[in-house]
Amino acid sequence: MVSVTKNWVHKAKKALENDDIVIMPTETVYGMAGNALSDSAIQKIYSIKNRPSHNPLIAHFHSVENIKQYVLWNENAEKLAQSCWPGPLTLILPLKENSGISNLATAGLYTLAVRMPAHPKARQLLAALDFPLVAPSANLSGTISPTSYEHVKCFENNVAMIIDGGKCNEGLESTIIDLSHEQLVILRPGTISIGQLQNVILNVKMADHANQAIKSPGLLEKHYAPSIGMRLNAETVLSNEALLAFGPSPLKGASKTLNLSIDGQLDEAAHNLYKMMRALDDPQFQSIAVMNIPNEGIGVDINNRLKRAAKE
Ligand code: TXA
Ligand code: MG
Numbered sequence: 044m045v046s047v048t049k050n051w052v053h054k055a056k057k058a059l060e061n062d063d064i065v066i067m068p069t070e071t072v073y074g075m076a077g078n079a080l081s082d083s084a085i086q087k088i089y090s091i092k093n094r095p096s097h098n099p100l101i102a103h104f105h106s107v108e109n110i111k112q113y114v115l116w117n118e119n120a121e122k123l124a125q126s127c128w129p130g131p132l133t134l135i136l137p138l139k140e141n142s143g144i145s146n147l148a149t150a151g152l153y154t155l156a157v158r159m160p161a162h163p164k165a166r167q168l169l170a171a172l173d174f175p176l177v178a179p180s181a182n183l184s185g186t187i188s189p190t191s192y193e194h195v196k197c198f199e200n201n202v203a204m205i206i207d208g209g210k211c212n213e214g215l216e217s218t219i220i221d222l223s224h225e226q227l228v229i230l231r232p233g234t235i236s237i238g239q240l241q242n243v244i245l246n247v248k249m250a251d252h253a254n255q256a257i258k259s260p261g262l263l264e265k266h267y268a269p270s271i272g273m274r275l276n277a278e279t280v281l282s283n284e285a286l287l288a289f290g291p292s293p294l295k296g297a298s299k300t301l302n303l304s305i306d307g308q309l310d311e312a313a314h315n316l317y318k319m320m321r322a323l324d325d326p327q328f329q330s331i332a333v334m335n336i337p338n339e340g341i342g343v344d345i346n347n348r349l350k351r352a353a354k355e
Pocket of ligand 1: 101230
C-alpha cells in the first residue's frame, strides 16, 4: 500500500518539477517554494507574492553536499553548518560560476542565500528532489509572515499544493549571516543569536544600516506590517487601539488585548508574535499599541521585526 506520506511527497515533487509552486512548512515560517533553477517557477513566486524583483530569495537544501554544488564553501560555513543545521540559519556565500541557479532568485547578485531547514516535512520534500527550492515566506510582500496552515490557506488558488505542517516551532524567520566577505555580518537577527554565532565563529558583528542596504536589498523596507498602524513601547493605550502586551502586568484600557507571554518569556513571545499581530490586525482599530519588549536574546529579533512593521 502506498503511504499517505509518500503520496504528498510524490504530488509536491511532480508539481515542482513542472515549475509549479508549493507552500511548505519550515520550522521558522511557511515558505512559498519553487525550483531554484527555473526562471518560470521563480517568476510565479514573485508574482503571487507581489514581491519587488530586486529582493533575492533563500535557496533551501537537504544536505551540505547539495549546497556545495552551487556555492563556494568555506571554513566558517562548515563550522556553522555543523553546529546549527538543520535549523534556522541562512548563510550568504559566493555563487559558483555557471551554478545553474536562476538569476531571478539572486536578483542578479553574485551571492546566494542558503539554508537547510529542520522541519521534517521540508526535509522529506527536499530529499525527494534533485534541485534546491527557493522559498520566501508565504505571505504577500511586506505583510505579516505565516506561522500556521490557516495563515497560508488564502493562497490555495494560486499554488499547486499546500503542505500542512501544523504550527511553526520557531515562529520568526531564520538568522541571516553574510560569509561572503572577510568581515562576517549578521544581516537579519533571528532565533540563532549573535552570542550563539560568536561561540562558533569569531569576528561576527551586526550589520549597520548603511551596509545592509547594499548587501541585503530586502531587509530595509517596511515589512511584516499589519494593515493598521503599530505604535511601539506603548505606556498607555489610546481609545482606538488594540494592545499587544508582554509580561504579567498588561496595560489597562484596551478593548482587545493579546499577551505575547504573560510570564515574560521571550521564546514564547517570538512564537506568538505573527499569530497575534494577525489577530489584532482589525480595521475597527486604528493601530496596535505594543508594550516594550526587552532587547536581549531573541528579544532583539522580535524588536527588529516590530520596528520594521511600525515603519511609516
Ligand atoms: O526563515 C526563513 O528564512 C524563511 C523560511 C521560509 O525559510 N524565508 C524567508 O525568506 O524569510 P524571505 O524571502 O521572506 O526573506 C529572505 C531575506 C530577504 O530579506 C532577502 O533580501 C535576503 O533574505 N537575501 C536573500 N538572498 C540574499 C543575498 N544573496 N544577499 C543578501 N541578502 C539576501
Ligand atoms: Mg519574508
